[in-house]
Amino acid sequence: MQTQIQSPVSKRLRRFQIQGADNIDEVTVAEVGNWLRLATAVCGVVAGIGTAAASPVILYALVPIAIAAAVFKTHPVDYLYNHLIRPLTGTRPLPIRGVPSRLACGIGGFVIIATAVSFSSGALLLGYFLGGQLVFVAGLTATTDICLPSIIYRLATGRRDLIKGAF
Numbered sequence: 001m002q003t004q005i006q007s008p009v010s011k012r013l014r015r016f017q018i019q020g021a022d023n024i025d026e027v028t029v030a031e032v033g034n035w036l037r038l039a040t041a042v043c044g045v046v047a048g049i050g051t052a053a054a055s056p057v058i059l060y061a062l063v064p065i066a067i068a069a070a071v072f073k074t075h076p077v078d079y080l081y082n083h084l085i086r087p088l089t090g091t092r093p094l095p096i097r098g099v100p101s102r103l104a105c106g107i108g109g110f111v112i113i114a115t116a117v118s119f120s121s122g123a124l125l126l127g128y129f130l131g132g133q134l135v136f137v138a139g140l141t142a143t144t145d146i147c148l149p150s151i152i153y154r155l156a157t158g159r160r161d162l163i164k165g166a167f
Contacts (some may be wrong), residue, residue: 009030043138047134096156
C-alpha cells in the first residue's frame with residue numbers, strides 16, 4: 001500500500017475543513033490561513049491574561065465575544081480583520097466559521113464563565129486548572145490549526161473522513 005504525501009497547505013486545508021470551513025481551497029488557505037488563527041490567538045491571550053491574574057473581570061469581558069463567536073458565522077475578531085486589516089493587506093475576506101468552530105467557541109465561553117466563577121468564589125486551583133485547559137486548547141488551535149473541540153464534533157457526527165490526512 002502506497003501512502004500519498006500531502007503538502008503542508010493540504011494538511012492545513014483539512015484542518016480548517018474539520019473546523020467547518022467547507023468552502024475554502026488551498027489558495028485561500030495559503031493567502032489567509034494565518035489570519036484565520038487571529039481570533040483564536042486573541043481570545044487565548046486574553047484568557048491567559050485573565051487566568052494568570054485570576055481576574056474574573058477580564059474573563060467576564062471575554063464572555064460576550066465567545067457567545068457572539070458561537071452564535072454568528074463571523075467571529076468578532078474576524079470582523080476586525082475584514083474591515084481594518086484586510087484593506088491594508090489586500091487579502092481576501094476570511095471565510096465564515098462553520099458549526100464545529102462555533103461550537104468550540106461556545107464551549108470556550110462556558111469554560112471562561114466556569115473559570116471566572118472559580119476565581120470569584122476563591123477556588124483558585126480550579127480556576128487555574130480550567131483557565132489553563134482553555135489556554136492550552138486555544139494555543140494549540142492558534143499555532144497548529146488543530147482544534148480539539150472541532151475534532152470531537154466531527155468524530156461524534158460521523159465525519160471521520162475529514163480527520164484522515166489532517167495530521
